[in-house]
Amino acid sequence: MRGIVFYGTEHIRNKHISIFDTTLRDGEQTPGISLNTEQKLNIAQQLDKLGVDVLEAGFAVSTKGDRESVQAIANAGLSLDVCGLARVKREDIDACVETGVDMIHTFVSTSDVQRIHTINKSREEVLEMAVDAVEYIKDHDIKCLFSAMDATRTDFDYLIDIYKSVEGAGCDIINVPDTVGVMSPSSMYNLISDINNNVNIPIDVHCHNDFGLAVANSLMAVEAGASQTQVTINGLGERAGNADLAETAMSLNSIYGAKTNINTKYIMETAKMVERYTGINIPAHMPIVGENAFAHESGIHTHGVLEKSDTFEPGIMTPEMVGQNRRIVLGKHAGKHAIKKSLETAGIYPTDEQLNEIIDNIKSIADKGKRITDADLYTIASTVMGKPSGEDAIKLKELSVMTGNISTPTAVVKAVIRDSETIASNTGVGPVDAAIKAVEEIIGEYATINIHDFRIEAISGGSDALAEVTIGVEDEKGKIISARSASADIVIASVDALITSLNIMLKSKS
Ligand SMILES: CC(=O)SCCNC(=O)CCNC(=O)[C@H](O)C(C)(C)COP(=O)(O)OP(=O)(O)OC[C@H]1O[C@@H](n2cnc3c(N)ncnc32)[C@H](O)[C@@H]1OP(=O)(O)O
Numbered sequence: 001m002r003g004i005v006f007y008g009t010e011h012i013r014n015k016h017i018s019i020f021d022t023t024l025r026d027g028e029q030t031p032g033i034s035l036n037t038e039q040k041l042n043i044a045q046q047l048d049k050l051g052v053d054v055l056e057a058g059f060a061v062s063t064k065g066d067r068e069s070v071q072a073i074a075n076a077g078l079s080l081d082v083c084g085l086a087r088v089k090r091e092d093i094d095a096c097v098e099t100g101v102d103m104i105h106t107f108v109s110t111s112d113v114q115r116i117h118t119i120n121k122s123r124e125e126v127l128e129m130a131v132d133a134v135e136y137i138k139d140h141d142i143k144c145l146f147s148a149m150d151a152t153r154t155d156f157d158y159l160i161d162i163y164k165s166v167e168g169a170g171c172d173i174i175n176v177p178d179t180v181g182v183m184s185p186s187s188m189y190n191l192i193s194d195i196n197n198n199v200n201i202p203i204d205v206h207c208h209n210d211f212g213l214a215v216a217n218s219l220m221a222v223e224a225g226a227s228q229t230q231v232t233i234n235g236l237g238e239r240a241g242n243a244d245l246a247e248t249a250m251s252l253n254s255i256y257g258a259k260t261n262i263n264t265k266y267i268m269e270t271a272k273m274v275e276r277y278t279g280i281n282i283p284a285h286m287p288i289v290g291e292n293a294f295a296h297e298s299g300i301h302t303h304g305v306l307e308k309s310d311t312f313e314p315g316i317m318t319p320e321m322v323g324q325n326r327r328i329v330l331g332k333h334a335g336k337h338a339i340k341k342s343l344e345t346a347g348i349y350p351t352d353e354q355l356n357e358i359i360d361n362i363k364s365i366a367d368k369g370k371r372i373t374d375a376d377l378y379t380i381a382s383t384v385m386g387k388p389s390g391e392d393a394i395k396l397k398e399l400s401v402m403t404g405n406i407s408t409p410t411a412v413v414k415a416v417i418r419d420s421e422t423i424a425s426n427t428g429v430g431p432v433d434a435a436i437k438a439v440e441e442i443i444g445e446y447a448t449i450n451i452h453d454f455r456i457e458a459i460s461g462g463s464d465a466l467a468e469v470t471i472g473v474e475d476e477k478g479k480i481i482s483a484r485s486a487s488a489d490i491v492i493a494s495v496d497a498l499i500t501s502l503n504i505m506l507k508s509k510s
């Protein structure tokens, strides 16, 4: 049942749209990001697995490192086309050619504001430079993509002049960049339709997100006839970034019914890899890949979702399709259906009266602004139901850490696990990391630790503040088990929260 989603866009249905990923070029232009060759190669291999058609690997002339990365990716035997960026300069094009790329993306400013204030050339000179660059690329028998930079602020007649000239010079595909993200969706539709009426080669679009319209503008460009869109993982890129790959590809796939080569089940894994390498966190509410994209807390929603997920999810896009998990979160807005289900999943069956008391307890904790962890839920339930929650499998006996400016942070953990005493030590980037790794070491044969989230908050002010740590550990089935602990010692709070969630995990396994 697709409701009204195809209304007026039937012409895109089943049309193949090529996905051009520029995470390693425009994405890396995000202020503060620099990826090394190994990271770029790993991302390139992941993007190949994801099914991207063209990958812009970098700007070869810009640094030695970029040249090496582009070369390594071009020679990695990937199935996608590897593209390198070049100004309309032979030196830049030569640098790309030497790396062995399949495609060269050459660009020049065409808007008056950029032409006058950045390259200081007349319109005629820019046109000549563009044609010369395209001819030079084609002399090397390499696919050529030409971008009229700042196309969306360029005089239309001149823009058409330049696109027709590069087409005449043998260019394979033209790109229409909305370099500073100023288009509205309907203006983008009209512009691409008009360009499409004037050229006979494929059209690609590159939209920036200054007004949050990058994905909408890319989709309108496709509606108007563009056959390729430029995107980045997690929407990275200059300023507010570029159109996000996941949002663009999933909209094309699920809303329009268009065809892309994207293997959507790898979307989440790719987003997480790029998050890890770049250090730019994915916001919780980001569509598709955000932690909350398929999470439900409100009672009315969770009740519906537990009955049938389509009630409060798009339905045409499920978490499974994109490698995500659906989560039911307990908190201020939770209702009895969700709380009952969460307890039943752990084998806890309260009476209606007990359930009401558990709900009251949860709501009063949540009203104080606290998150409800699994550990809170089970503690409340065992108190209300008067049943001990069972013996913990892991009992911490000793924890010691050594840290300082000249010593590597090291932790030693001693614990009794299912009646046998174990001791382990490990090092880390800080004392908390070292302690968590030492726990990982002792627990190794019983469970795999996959920490999904980790939050530290100071409860009071001052250097003697209580640190509150909330930890979420993912089990083998993708279920996240959360627990919280507070202590004046941040390492003790972290280890305690971790061991509490592991004990819940082990109880549910036995
Ligand atoms: C919208 C975009 O994303 S475009 C891509 C932007 N990406 C980057 O700039 C990242 C990598 N860039 C770099 O490492 C450097 O800017 C380089 C190596 C390319 C050039 O560095 P520099 O020679 O130090 O010049 P600088 O960056 O200060 O200025 C840009 C130069 O390129 C020229 N230029 C800019 N665009 C073009 C173009 N498309 N074609 C030809 N020349 C161009 C400018 O006129 C200026 O030349 P000038 O030095 O003769 O005045």
Ligand SMILES: CC(C)C(=O)C(=O)O
Residues within 6 Å of the ligand: 026, 107, 147, 149, 150, 175, 177, 178, 179, 180, 206, 208
């Ligand atoms: C190089 C070009 C396509 C670019 O990144 C832009 O115009 O934003």
Ligand SMILES: [Mg+2]
Residues within 6 Å of the ligand: 026, 179, 206, 208, 237, 238
């Ligand atoms: Mg850009």
